[in-house]
Amino acid sequence: MxxxxxxxxxxxxxxxxxxxxxxxxxxxxxxxxxxxxxxxxxxxxxxxxxxxxxxxxxxxxxxxxxxxxxxxxxxxxxxxxxxxxxxxxxxxxxxxxxxxxxxxxxxxxxxxxxxxxxxxxxxxxxxxxxxxxxxxxxxxxxxxxxxxxxxxxxxxxxxxxxxxxxxxxxxxxxxxxxxxxxxxxxxxxxxxxxxxxxxxxxxxxxxxxxxxxxxxxxxxxxxxxxxxxxxxxxxxxxxxxxxxxxxxxxxxxxxxxxxxxxxxxxxxxxxxxxxxxxxxxxxxxxxxxxxxxxxxxxxxxxxxxxxxxxxxxxxxxxxPLVVVVPxxxxxxxxxxxxxxxxxxxxxxxxxxxxxxxxxxxxxxxxxxxxxxxxxxxxxxxxxxxxxxxGIVHGRSLVEQSRAQADALASGDVECFGASALLESCDNPDLDNVLLPAPIARKDDTGNAYHCYLSERRSYAADARPKVCHLGSRRPDALRVALVGDSHAASLIPGLSQVAKRAGWSIDAMVANGGGLLSAEPDDERRAYRRALLARLTEQEAYDVALVTQRRNPVLAAGQRDPVADRLVEAWRPILKRGTQVVALADNPMLTSSAMSCLDGAESLAEASGCEMSRQEAYATSDPLADAVRRAGSGASLVDLSDAYCAHERCPLVIGHVLAYRDETHITATFSKTLAPHLVRAVEDGLRDGRSKIGRDEHS
Known part of the structure; x- marks a missing residue:
């Protein structure tokens, strides 16, 4: 040289x-x-x-x-x-x-x-x-x-x-x-x-x-x-x-x-x-x-x-010794x-x-x-x-797992996933089945993040919601705005599968930190929140705003959560417009021991031994419930905690499905098994004589 x-x-x-x-x-x-x-x-x-x-x-x-x-x-x-x-x-x-x-x-x-x-x-x-x-x-x-x-x-x-x-x-x-x-x-x-x-x-x-x-x-x-x-x-x-x-x-x-x-x-x-x-x-x-x-x-x-x-x-x-030595x-x-x-x-x-x-x-x-x-x-x-x-082998196993999970989740298989706990049943035909496979768990996101604004985008001074449409396009369909953070995004794989059949027209607007909160002066996402609220109150007429967001990890359950005040403040103009606000109580957060157990599980038998108590699973604050209580008429809460826990036991494998992708997010496979129950719960809570609620697209 x-x-x-x-x-x-x-x-x-x-x-x-x-x-x-x-x-x-x-x-x-x-x-x-x-x-x-x-x-x-x-x-x-x-x-x-x-x-x-x-x-x-x-x-x-x-x-x-x-x-x-x-x-x-x-x-x-x-x-x-x-x-x-x-x-x-x-x-x-x-x-x-x-x-x-x-x-x-x-x-x-x-x-x-x-x-x-x-x-x-x-x-x-x-x-x-x-x-x-x-x-x-x-x-x-x-x-x-x-x-x-x-x-x-x-x-x-x-x-x-x-x-x-x-x-x-x-x-x-x-x-x-x-x-x-x-x-x-x-x-x-x-x-x-x-x-x-x-x-x-x-x-x-x-x-x-x-x-x-x-x-x-x-x-x-x-x-x-x-x-x-x-x-x-x-x-x-x-x-x-x-x-x-x-x-x-x-x-x-x-x-x-x-x-x-x-x-x-x-x-x-x-x-x-x-x-x-x-x-x-x-x-x-x-x-x-x-x-x-x-x-x-x-x-x-x-x-x-x-x-x-x-x-x-x-x-x-x-x-390497710190990481590998058990x-x-x-x-x-x-x-x-x-x-x-x-x-x-x-x-x-x-x-x-x-x-x-x-x-x-x-x-x-x-x-x-x-x-x-x-x-x-x-x-x-x-x-x-x-x-x-090892990387190539892993990708092959992930693709195999994805194909099998998609086939079962879309086939109305009895007692698969959330139904196993909600209906207290078991399907012997699923013996030895575990989906997604442990190696595919972290990749099991489906289309959850196709419409997701990253942290960098949601921070931008001109940030605005990215809108993705799911389900029916009929003029008499139930118009639903799905709003929230990555926990709302985790619902998309399931809702996109059942929305059309249920007669729902869903606009998904999800972003990092994108909960439907009031835009405080020191909120780094205030531009995004203002644009989101403007869409919900001025630009589009939605029948339902389906909202959810991550539990507050720094507060224990039952403590006064200031986030609830910001939720109520953001919901008021939406409720005034006539849109129903339906809050979905957040899924559990895994404890460190449960997460370690899940990371180490390589089979159905090992993963089935991973669980938490209900008290551990719901130990952190969920401000949505408090916000619904204080928002009054027009706001309701959907609590699907029974899909995650049976009595005081909260398993990580539910109906032969690995329910959690990581410490706080559910897998796309579990989302697909949860969605029919979510739709049914929302519709039961909204029964007020509207003919379009629950209407079949093909009827």
Whole structure:
């Protein structure tokens, strides 16, 4: 690859970079221990997630130092050699852990999770896991996915993307000043400052508007690398803190960085402006360059230095063990689980560093750039070859399950799904049937989200409902507006199947957070709510507004819920217009133990053992019931809790149907079995002499 030379100005000669500066190794130790201990004991190191930001600053400093140092040599920066060194340093260990994680997924992870876990394994192998997780964070269908063994590769993906783009930016700056040697370092500084400012602004803005995605995407993290890179190109006289102030600067840096690890909480808007503390703290420690003085004995301790040396392996190994090692059994079901995982992580890291990291980085196996690139291609292909068959197998099983579920749900099969509890019956012909199959549960959404506004769309300043029509188009059909959030969307697969037969003309208007609430001044979805209310009160004449929404997870059942006030306020103009408001009481929320049971179930027998008590299932507040009581005439409540619970027992398998797709949403298959009972309950509540209620389309 073409080499571009960058000569450093004579007035700013650059000393060799010390890769093993003791304070940098100590920073690595603090960072990796923060992350590992946070994952093992979240209550002890609550801000341990900020350890990743420490690594980003260190990487920015060291890589920029190397690039500028090489640029000053006669041959300039050789991109091919630079990237080959990154391959030797990072890929062997990363891909070994990924192959082991994929094997562990096949061996010990329930088949229902294979597709998600193996997809993320492939994304991690190609260093795009951060974008995969960013997509999942904003995709409502994936937002509640459990963590995979490859999830922690998001930070490595960000780093690899930095290693690809950063030298190109620096070379661009040097190329533009190739005839003005004295301007080269100022140009590089200008580029770094521009990246820092632009990325920090993006981080603050995206964190405020789309916090889940902001955590993972590259452009909200680039400023952290730039902060470290800026230290590497400071003028010679400012490259380190003044000697007399260096110890105080170091203490301030350590206090800021460790304070972030110990005091931050997951509820903070991160990264955004909050990340300034760990980033600035790390930068101050590096800038101080003060291995002596207060804390020097701890920083230089051989154990601290060794942990910093093997920090990469520690980071890679700990998370797959946390995810895959079970929480049950005579030993692992006790307090010993986390200490054993920590010991296993340390042991694997020591072996990996000795037999994988060090040999590949310094040995001859990948000593040339062509060999390194060939290794990268082959190793990534190997990970894909291990993971893709599981993904393909999973997709095949999902399609088979979908076809079988559709056939049974549309065939009026007795005691299938909701009918089993509502009619207290069982169908022996369904023995050994479980639909959707466990592996297909998360994909069992039908057409629920075809008309769904995402979080980003429902937040927009000009947001308005997306209207999808279901059922009859006859002028005398019962006109129904289905309104709400994703729990209303979960009703669409069933209603779209029975609406035409029931003589219903349904306009579905569903969105993330799209409950029919009054538009408060501080409501980020006020534009959507106003447009929705305008359609229901001014633009269209509906007979019924069928509303539902997720239970309030932060309030216990029976507590006064302020959401009920906003519901009543929004319903008043609709009721005044003459539209009946029918609220459907929300389905249960699964407990963590019930969810774990469901995730681990791979057969009808195992899934049938997963259940909750009625008290657990309905432990959270449902403001709809209170709102109906206070709204008065014209509002009614449909409560189908008996479709989910028999007496005090609430099974997760109902009539041979897996009722729950995740912690709060029902499957499309269960929705199809519930819909006839929902239609009947609504019509029973609306009996007021209207001839069109319950009319058959074909009569």
């Amino acid at each position: 073409t080499a571009l030379a960058v000569a450093a100005p004579a007035t700013e000669s650059r000393p060799p970079v010390r890769d093993k500066r003791p304070e940098v190794q100590a920073l690595r130790t603090a960072a990796v221990l923060g992350v590992v201990l946070f994952h093992l004991w979240p209550g002890a190191i609550r801000g341990g997630y900020a350890g990743v930001d420490v690594f980003f600053v260190i990487s920015g400093f060291l890589i920029t130092s190397h690039l500028v140092r090489e640029a000053a040599k006669p041959g300039g920066v050789r991109l091919g050699a630079f990237w080959a060194r990154r391959i030797r340093r990072l890929l062997p260990m990363a891909l070994v852990v990924l192959v082991c994680s994929a094997g562990a997924t096949y061996a010990w992870v329930p088949e229902a999770l294979w597709q998600q876990f193996l997809r993320e394994t492939v994304a991690a192998a190609f260093y795009v896991e951060n974008w995969q997780l960013s997509w999942a964070a904003v995709d409502y269908l994936a937002a509640e996915d459990p963590p995979s063994p490859a999830q922690h590769y998001w930070s490595l993906s960000v780093e690899e993307q930095f290693y690809i783009l950063w030298p190109l930016l620096i070379l661009a700056a040097t190329f533009l000043t190739r005839h003005r040697t004295e301007l080269r370092l100022p140009a590089i500084r200008a580029v770094i400052v521009a990246v820092l400012v632009a990325s920090f602004a993006a981080s603050v803005q995206v964190t405020a508007t789309d916090g889940a995605a902001a955590y993972f995407v590259t452009h909200t993290r680039a400023w952290e690398f730039a902060a470290g890179g800026l230290l590497a190109v400071l003028p010679l006289s400012r490259r380190r803190a003044p000697s007399r102030w260096a110890p105080l600067v170091a203490v301030a840096g350590w206090a800021g960085m460790l304070g972030a690890l110990m005091l931050f909480r997951e509820s903070l808007p991160f990264p955004g402006w909050v990340a300034v503390l760990p980033v600035a703290g790390t930068a101050l420690v590096i800038w101080a360059d003060a291995p002596r003085g207060l804390g020097a004995g701890v920083i230089g301790n051989p154990v601290v230095q060794w942990i910093g040396t093997v920090s990469y392996s520690l980071y890679l190994w700990h998370w 929480s049950t059994g005579p030993v692992l079901g006790t307090w010993l689980r986390e200490p054993l995982i920590l010991l296993a992580t340390i042991g694997l890291s020591a072996l990996s560093y000795r037999f994988v990291e060090a040999p590949f980085r310094t040995g001859r196996a990948l000593g040339t750039s062509p060999r390194a690139y060939l290794f990268a291609v082959v190793a990534m292909a190997l990970v894909a070859a291990v993971a893709v068959p």
